[in-house]
Amino acid sequence: MDKKLQTYLTDESVFFNELIGKRMSGNRIPIEADYRRATKYIPEDKNSDNELIDPYLYKIVQGDYIDELIERIAKQSGNALDICCGPGWLALELARFGVNVDAYDISDIAIATGEKMLLENPFPLGNGQVTYNCLDVNKINFDKRKNDTIYGFSAFHHVYEFDKFMNNCYNNLNEGGLMVTFDDIGYTKMDSFFKNLFLFILPTFELTYLDKFVRLFNYIFKGKLFSNEIYSPMEIYAAKHDVASDAILDFFTKKMKLEKMVYYGAFSVRVCNSISGPDWFRYTTSKFLTFLDKFLIKIGVCRGYYRIIYSTK
Numbered sequence: 263m264d265k266k267l268q269t270y271l272t273d274e275s276v277f278f279n280e281l282i283g284k285r286m287s288g289n290r291i292p293i294e295a296d297y298r299r300a301t302k303y304i305p306e307d308k309n310s311d312n313e314l315i316d317p318y319l320y321k322i323v324q325g326d327y328i329d330e331l332i333e334r335i336a337k338q339s340g341n342a343l344d345i346c347c348g349p350g351w352l353a354l355e356l357a358r359f360g361v362n363v364d365a366y367d368i369s370d371i372a373i374a375t376g377e378k379m380l381l382e383n384p385f386p387l388g389n390g391q392v393t394y395n396c397l398d399v400n401k402i403n404f405d406k407r408k409n410d411t412i413y414g415f416s417a418f419h420h421v422y423e424f425d426k427f428m429n430n431c432y433n434n435l436n437e438g439g440l441m442v443t444f445d446d447i448g449y450t451k452m453d454s455f456f457k458n459l460f461l462f463i464l465p466t467f468e469l470t471y472l473d474k475f476v477r478l479f480n481y482i483f484k485g486k487l488f489s490n491e492i493y494s495p496m497e498i499y500a501a502k503h504d505v506a507s508d509a510i511l512d513f514f515t516k517k518m519k520l521e522k523m524v525y526y527g528a529f530s531v532r533v534c535n536s537i538s539g540p541d542w543f544r545y546t547t548s549k550f551l552t553f554l555d556k557f558l559i560k561i562g563v564c565r566g567y568y569r570i571i572y573s574t575k
């Protein structure tokens with residue numbers, strides 16, 4: 263492995279270690295650590311860089327898609343491989359449905375968090391188990407066992423030597439086995455338009471109305487654009503080596519048999535997570551925006567920032 267790649271991998275681990283540490287602070291449980299036990303947390307001030315945790319809001323904006331994903335993998339049952347598992351919410355949730363999950367991540371804090379959540383888990387696991395491994399996924403010993411499902415939740419676009427890695431996954435999958443990928447694929451111009459429009463109109467955690475007007479002024483008169491998008495080191499490295507959403511799409515539709523592809527959250531997920539105000543206001547507005555988002559995707563005006571692909575071997 264070249265030195266540059268090794269540096270990116272180390273930085274990736276540091277990046278996610280810090281992120282998870284921040285998200286778990288104050289004894290909070292974020293959704294990415296435990297889907298069922300996530301604790302509600304509303305940031306108190308506009309400048310706080312702590313992100314909102316709101317399980318009820320999550321259900322409103324993306325619950326249907328995530329529950330469908332869990333159900334589909336649970337139906338496949340047997341052995342599953344979780345690529346870049348993070349703090350392990352999906353591996354844990356699938357184990358609760360009886361799936362045996364072998365989960366891998368390069369961040370030691372993510373793996374330690376997954377193990378802690380597994381230990382504290384108050385729900386029955388039945389025959390399900392999770393084994394957490396702190397390892398670079400490119401170093402997985404693929405001869406260890408065959409899998410019924412291999413999935414990556416916001417994962418495959420972090421992987422280097424993408425073609426080799428995906429072929430290893432394919433060869434390690436049973437005939438009829440399932441592969442699932444969840445990816446954030448970016449905003450189209452229309453998605454972005456609605457996102458910015460609603461972020462401007464609605465009260466948000468991050469910015470006051472004065473901040474918003476200053477930004478609008480800077481955009482109109484100085485052409486200055488603001489972006490809140492943060493990329494992890496391996497996302498940057500992989501993108502430089504053409505591991506983008508198109509490569510993932512190609513693999514899942516050309517090498518595998520496409521079962522289903524879903525797009526959602528053109529603007530609603532981003533906007534709803536930022537709306538401030540009393541719960542009744544945030545939830546009612548979020549239900550409306552989620553409905554509008556689905557409708558605009560259905561009629562082809564928007565595309566969706568998130569994509570889930572289900573394919574079989």
Ligand SMILES: C[S@@+](CC[C@H](N)C(=O)[O-])C[C@H]1O[C@@H](n2cnc3c(N)ncnc32)[C@H](O)[C@@H]1O
Nearest residue numbers: 278294346347348367368369398399415416420
């Ligand atoms: C966006 S997070 C997704 C985490 C998790 N799947 C979830 O749903 O919360 C990407 C994860 O990929 C991990 N990662 C990146 N490159 C990796 C590699 N080569 N091997 C193992 N894990 C890696 C990071 O540590 C991070 O936890």
